[in-house]
Amino acid sequence: MTSVRNRQQQLSGNRKHILFLLVLFLAACSPKTRPTTNLPSGSGQEKKENKQTEVVKEKKAEKPEMVVSLLLPFELDVINYRIAKKQDLSKAELAIDFYQGYKMALDSIAKTYGGKFKFQVYDSKDNITSLSNLANKAGIKNSDLIVGPVFPNGIKTFSEYSKSMQKLMVSPLAATSADSFNNPYLISINNSIEQHVTKAVDFIKSNLKPKKIVLIRSGQEGEYKYAVPFKKEVSELSKLIPLSEIGIKAVGYENVFKSLTPTGLNVIVLPSTDRNFLLSITKELSKLTANFQIAVIGHPEWEKLTFLDGHIMQNINAYITSSSKIDYKSSAVDHFVKSYRAKFQLEPGEFAFKGFDIGFFFGGLMAEKGKDYGDFLTKEVYKGLHNNIHLVRDLKFGYSNKELLVLKYQDFQLKRVY
Known part of the structure; x- marks a missing residue:
């Protein structure tokens, strides 16, 4: 991958305009209280309503209004939208995109x-003090669902309020x-690294069925978050399938072949995201495919790595687990993209x-089940444009x-295989 020096990019005019409108929108977002009108006893209006009681009972019960509150890091108090640069707005752009997508869903339903x-929208400001203040707002306390905060520190802070209020809150993006968080009311949509490991081990066991598993460590500190739960998950498998663990610094790339079996499939697990290590080890494994059967299980973050060579990834039969995959050829995705463009x-x-x-x-559950939607969270299986959702409690x-x-590097792209 070639790096070039860029001048700081300013936010596009359309997104600047949306950010400006959101400033006005959020300023006017505090819930309004509807006045209660008391009719005097015996009034004509009261008699008229009494006469219509049976008719009203026969009508289908009107759906209750469901209160949804979004807590997103717009950070409008620190951004000057007139001169903001792209790097200043990463959190705000995330918030704008998420808000617009969520609103389109509710409008559609x-x-x-x-x-x-x-639909209530609040600027969380990615700030603990701000979140504490928001938790005391009547609009939050009266919510049927709270979506956000989006970052782990904010989720941890707001979880305490969620528990005390006994309000369901959604963690929409964090993979923690x-x-x-120790919160029985928390709904985590993004998969944790432990869930990715479980899926990978299940795929190895049910589909790859290798003769041997080899875990190769780069020495990168972060890889242990994947390697440790992987070894724990695969411990039962290792009774039937041998597991070897090697450190590349101790063994050297040229000696990796000594850990492979010449008969049957070798599944190589690479929990690292380090550029130099991955470029070297994948190149070495590609050479070894001439004499060994090889499949590779990579870290979920590989999906974002642009330096991986497509030819090599296909040659070594590389797989990754993923929380999502957008099929831009599907009619549903095409319709959403066109609708989004037209609206924004x-x-x-x-x-x-x-x-x-x-x-x-x-929103679909709320429209169908009303205030009892929480009782049906684990019974609904949703196949989405980006995420599939099936909750367990x-x-x-x-x-x-x-x-x-499970995605495989195939035809120079990632394709779903499991």
Whole structure:
């Protein structure tokens, strides 16, 4: 990958305009209280209503208004939208995209299924003090669902309020394991690294069925977050399938072949995301395919790495687990993209897709089940544009999404295979 020096890019005119409108929107976002009108006893209006009681009872009960609150890091108090540069706005752009996708979902449900929503949007400012202040707002306390905050520190802070209020809250983007927050009302949509490991081991066992598993470490500190749970998960398999673990600094790239079996499939597990290590080890493994059967299981973050060579990844039969995959050839995705462009004059980013899927999953349940929607969270399986959602519940740590994909480097792209 070639790096070039760029001048700082300013935010596009359309997105600047949206950010400016959001300043006005959020300023006017505090919930309004409707006045209560008391009719005097015996009034003509009261008699008229009494006469219509039977008619009203025969009518289908009107759907309740569901209150949804978004807590997103717009950070409008620190951004000057007139002169803001792109790097200043990464969190704000995330918030804008997610908000627009979520709103499109609720608008679609309201139009198609007759759902009634009160949609409240708050600037979390990615700030603990701000979140504490928001938790005391009547609009938050009256919410049927709270979506956000999006970052781990904010989730940890707001989880305490969620528990005390007994309010369901959604962690829409963080991949942090739910046991870090100890909140039975937390709904985690993004998969944790432990879930990725479980999916990878299941795929190895059910599909690859190797003769041997070899875990190769680079020495990168972060790889242990994957390597440790992998060794724990695969321990039962190792009774039937030998597992070797080697450190590349001790062994050297040229001696990797000594850990492979010449008969049957070798599954190589690479928990690292280090550029130099991956370029070297994948090149070496590609050479070894001439004499050994090889398949590689990589870290989920590989999906974002642009330096990996497509030819080599295909040659070594590389796989990764992933929380999501957008099929731009599907009619549903095509319709969403066109609708998003028409509404906002922008291309939908990853977080717009995420916002739509999360909004449609919860909004659909709310429209159908009303105030009891929480009783059906684990019974609904949602196949989305970006995310699939199938929740499982832990009484101590809340809900987690068990939907995960296995992708393979094939035809110079990542394709779903499991």
